[in-house]
Amino acid sequence: MSEDVTTDRNQYLTFTLEDELFALDIFSVREVLEFTSITRVPRTPEYMRGIINVRGNAVPVIDLNxxxxxxxxxxxxxxxxxxxxxxxxxxxxxxxxLADSVQEVFELKEDQIDPPPKMGTSIRTDFIRGMGKHGDGFIMLLDIDKIFSSEELSTLQSVACGQRPSEAIMAE
Structure with missing residues (x-):
């Protein structure tokens, strides 16, 4: 019976960027780490702050702000x-x-989630999964798989593997 109650709920990890509340589907989150030393990689996009060591693996760090x-x-x-x-x-x-702060795991029912706002054709909002209702405000639910283009992810993968990012990507 308790399974039926939770089937229409979604769990999200909430975090802040500046003064706004955002969230990621909990199933895309592996872990949350305290801020640690980040090694800057030359010739990478400005939003890519560098790489960190996570259990022996180089992991690229993106500044979401x-x-x-x-x-x-x-x-x-x-x-x-x-x-x-x-x-x-x-x-x-x-x-x-990279986030200003991590808040909590928050559960939302389907009826608490509105579709992303329509902003016109010139503004890209495909990375917004929806707008979660939270008190008098909203939590912007992000689709982590759509925040980065395939070219950006290729750059991130090459940096994590110790390869030099392509010149085409760096020109962006």
Whole structure:
């Protein structure tokens, strides 16, 4: 009986970017780490802060604030790195997403989620899965698999593998 109650619910990890609340599907999140030293990789996009060592593996770290056209994330006691699995064209990549703070795992029923807002054809919103209702405000539910283009993910994979990013990607 309890299974029936939870089938119409979705769990999301909520986090802040500046003063706004965002969320990722909990199934795309591997773990949350405290801010740690990030090694900058030359000739990578500005939003790519560098790489970190996660149990012997080089994991690229993306500053979500910068990716979304905001200011660079400052290091505070609350700053966190969300380790996520991104999938594009059947290929999986592990990345770190830098956030101002991680809040909680939040459960939403389907009727608490509105579709993404229509912003016109010139504004890309395909990476927004929906808008979760939270009190008087909203939680922007992100689709981590659509935040990055295939070219950007290729750059992230090559950096994590110690290869030089292609010149075409760097020109963007």
């Amino acid at each position: 910068m990716k979304f056209g905001r200011t660079r994330t400052s290091q505070t006691i609350s700053t966190a790195i969300i380790i996520v699995e991104v999938e594009l064209e059947g290929e999986s990549t592990i990345i770190g997403a």
